[in-house]
Amino acid sequence: MAEFESKGSSNFIRNIIEEDIRNGVFGGRVHLRFPPEPNGYLHIGHAKSICLNFGLAAEYGGLCNLRFDDTNPTKEELEYVESIKEDIKWLGFDWGDREYYASDYFDQLYQYAVQLIKAGKAYVCDLSAEQIKEYRGTLTRPGRESPYRNRSVEENLDLFERMRAGEFEDGSRVLRAKIDMASPNLNMRDPVMYRILHAEHHRTGDKWCIYPTYDFTHGQSDSIEGITHSICTLEFEDHRPLYDWFLDELKIHHPKQIEFARLNLSHMVLSKRKLLALVEGGYVSGWDDPRMPTLSGFRRRGYTPASIRNFCERIGVAKRESVVDIALLEHCVREDLNKHAPRVMAVLNPLRVVIDNYPEGKRETLEALNNPEDPGMGTRKVPFSRVLYIEQDDFMENPPKKFYRLAPGREVRLRYAYFIRCVDVVKDQNTGEVKELHCTYDPATRGGDAPDGRRVKATLHWVSAQHAIPAEVRLYDHLFTVPAPKEEDEGADFTAYLNPHSLITLKSCRVEPSLQGAAPGSRYQFERLGYFCVDAFDSSDGWLVFNRTVTLKDAWAKIKKGQGLNPA
């Protein structure tokens, strides 16, 4: 029998799981979980973890739970749990009825704590936060034992019960594990298990005024759920000995923890702190600003769930910290959208073109392919008339080498329409700005083919002036100008690298009439320009707003850059 149908390349986590299955560890079961804290929005880094956990579970015929690690009522909110669930569903994963909360285990956790107290492995400590810090020692100096470390089991039990009963103030006492104040691993220097927090929890209300720390919750929660492999990020590697200690002292099911490196994306920041700073500093319009790396931002930008899943598969999983080039993500959306997005013509910066020899008042309906990649997507009608708009960038009065679009005297093809030749250029008297082009068309080239076999170097997109719909288009670009927007040594912080052109709003665009009534969120390819989607919030029946998801690969832009011309 075939080993495992391996999707993508192998990685160390797959290797571990496969070996465990082979050896019958955990009875061959694979049960994973995605454990977010409901204190913020999910971003693409979380997507990596979601795809990993849910993907691995599906791959090995296992299960993946969704568990909210909600142990800190002062930071967590219902709004976040809702957004997290929505984003996971959008990404395409299903946790079935296995929606859990660490807070569901508060009673059990309390019992575990009592069990450790009774075993002489935990004690109530009256030291203040500052004192605990002092007693902890440093990286190179061992800590000192708390004077409360050797209280009797009875006293500890009594004090802990009274902590729970609300007799003490926040911060006045904590429950600590009695491990080793001299351990080189600071996590083992009698870590805090419970703290007093008179705060209302979004799920348990005011039932508790003591809350377990993450360290005393996470491992046991995985254990309670029968998780086999607890996949988490690198920074928890140092905590593993502590989780092992709790699980072993408690003598309960012991999942295997595996750590991997979190995702970093070039030209972007992914830390919660920085993302929050972007939102609060007004650098972006919110958590779902299309420039944000949040799943809600990508959704609004027009990214497809499939493209993000594919990206997460392709970046791989490893322990070395790395920065993935955002070009790979962009490649993944293009790849998906190229196959599925209907094509349409839209002119972002209109330049008026009058076809001199085309009858005034005449209108024709031309047929256009909805997707050359997929004939099954059919065709549509596009109106043509005497006055058109083309892209300003598609005309140059004095074209440089390699520019083979429209220029005085030059002939080009209008996509699905006719060959046209530029015969005159109307310019603003004062500014010299090109206001309008006069062209002639060749009636014999209807549809875009010349019966005499003559060729043109370029094909331009266009819209009929009187039929086109006005629209707003938002052009998005990388949020940062540098691959790794780090903190500067002095002065500037990471916001110094914000790209001033990350959003360009165009309000005099013209799109072909078939776009009338386009559904919010629907995605299109604007031929020769890129992929765009109807903004789900700002677009309405009367005013279409499009977000640029990603540009098409642009050979001309590259040439321009090579020639040192303004990339514009």
Added chain:
RNA sequence: UGGGGUGUCGUCAAGUGGUAAGACACGGGCCUUUGGAGCCCGCAUUCGGAGGUUCGAAUCCUCCCACCCCAGCCA
């Protein structure tokens, strides 16, 4: 100067003693009614460095170097 990790192409990343996959990016070509898409070719004599073991090392050993994480009653 404690402990835990990591170092393979510009960027990710396979590789687990038998003679460096793949992807993105990049360069070149073909094709083209999107300068899109697609297709083809090229792209690490070398795996952080230095020694060593071996017929043979990115893989084993030794030493060294660099980078990341840890001193929250955050997760």
